[in-house]
Amino acid sequence: MxxxxxxxxxxxxxxxxxxxxxxxxxxxxxxxxxxxxxxxxxxxxxxxxxxxxxxxxxxxxxxxxxxxxxxxxxxxxxxxERQPRERATVVLVVDTSLSMSAEDVEPSRLEAAKAAAGTFVENLPDSFNVAVVALSGRPSIVVPPTTDRGVTQRAIAALELADGTAIGDSIDAALRAVDQAPPGEDDEEPAPAMVVLLSDGASTEGAAPDQAVSRAKGRDIPVFTIAYGTQNGFVDIDGQRENVAPDTATLERIAVETGGRSVDADDAESLATAYRQIGSVVGYEDVKxxxxxxxxxxxxxxxxxxxxxxxxxxxxxxx
Structure with missing residues (x-):
């Protein structure tokens, strides 16, 4: 080197x-x-x-x-030299599509994801602004960036199932959340931003993720992805059993193209490990x-x- x-x-x-x-x-x-x-x-x-x-x-x-x-x-x-970041904006995107009701991860994908996301947020530095986006067919910013961990934790705990999976639109929602972050002090550059996206399936609605990925890349906002669930997971919808395996290829491509990291998690323990791995990157920066x-x-x-x-x-x- x-x-x-x-x-x-x-x-x-x-x-x-x-x-x-x-x-x-x-x-x-x-x-x-x-x-x-x-x-x-x-x-x-x-x-x-x-x-x-x-x-x-x-x-x-x-x-x-x-x-x-x-x-x-x-x-x-x-x-x-790696050192802790003093400030940052982290947007946590959690999949709330119907496939998250699958029970291949106990007690269910959604409940395990909420618990792991809460622990992840709790371990972030207090100075970090954290936002929460619900990933569904119509993604929404549940909580804009805030340092109030109580508000963030309550928002995560209140996430509920919804129809559809629009990964591209969810990334765009995360970028809008970044724009809502409180401004820094005078003469202070905007805090670095990053997105942590957890999804257990393929995008079924909204725009293709490629354009949203390009926008995130253009703004130097890395997207860290977690491909969540087992390949044999299933849900019963309208009397029909459907396989809900995660789209690992798409999530890995999103992470690579934006400069993030892609991690797989197929149970509660590996999900907690995935969040810890991402947290070790999100919470630190390389300083010359x-x-x-x-x-x-x-x-x-x-x-x-x-x-x-x-x-x-x-x-x-x-x-």
Whole structure:
């Protein structure tokens, strides 16, 4: 991975390294010519002592490595550090279609989903604004973004079954919810927003998800998806038994295209795990920070090794 630098224009100092290497090679060549003048190898041995060729090369190599590290440190390298977000807007989209009455997840898909969603919201930082959208044939914003966890929890607990599944329209509803988030303080950028969408079936109504996904991507709002339920889940509607397996392919595509993450959950335990995984991403962000000290420390280490090599060449060790 190529490191990033706060002052990349300072990397020009590294151009001096090839010059030093060339100078070193030239000096070696000149020294070799001088050595040829001594025909008595005993005399030559007394002149140059018992120093070893590898010691000299090691000292030079470590000196050059130290200079490289110093040159990189001079350009102020940047590293990535994960730290908790101070604020964000999270829109929780929960499927309330009739398929959520399936009991392949005890006590039912909807009840288990409500419990897991409540735990997820409770574990988010208090400073986060949380909105709730009910995913059905006619999606609605149940609660606009708020930091009042009591209001959010009551809204989740009150979710009820409804007809239809309109995933695309639900994403659009989530984007409208983001627009309702309270403004930040003066000169403060809008809080980053993200959508967490749980669905147990394929989209059956409304616009295709593709356009809504494009709008979310254009606004840099990632959609994290949870494909919920088992492949053998079923419900009885109008006297007919229908399979209600989750559309994992569509949900995965939504997550990938918007920069989110897709997770599968087929029981209450895996659903809780899915929310924890998403929470570990939603609650943190990658921040660029200077790591100049690390490069300076490396340069010091190389310099110490080079100095030891120089001492070994200069000292006359007893035989």
């Amino acid at each position: 190529i490191p990033e630098f706060e002052n990349p224009e300072r990397l020009w100092t590294l151009l001096l390294l090839p010059v030093l290497v060339i100078v070193y090679l030239v000096l070696l060549r000149l020294k070799g010519r001088v050595a040829l003048r001594f025909t008595n190898t005993g005399v030559l041995n007394r002149v140059v002592g018992a120093q070893r060729r590898w010691t000299r090369h090691l000292a030079v190599a470590m000196s050059l490595a130290s200079l490289v590290a110093l040159g990189l440190a001079y350009a102020n390298p940047l590293g990535t 920070k200077p790591i100049t000290a690390q490069y300076a420390f490396a340069a010091l280490g190389f310099a110490i090794v080079a100095a030891l090599g120089a001492v070994m060449m200069a000292a006359r060790w007893p035989r």
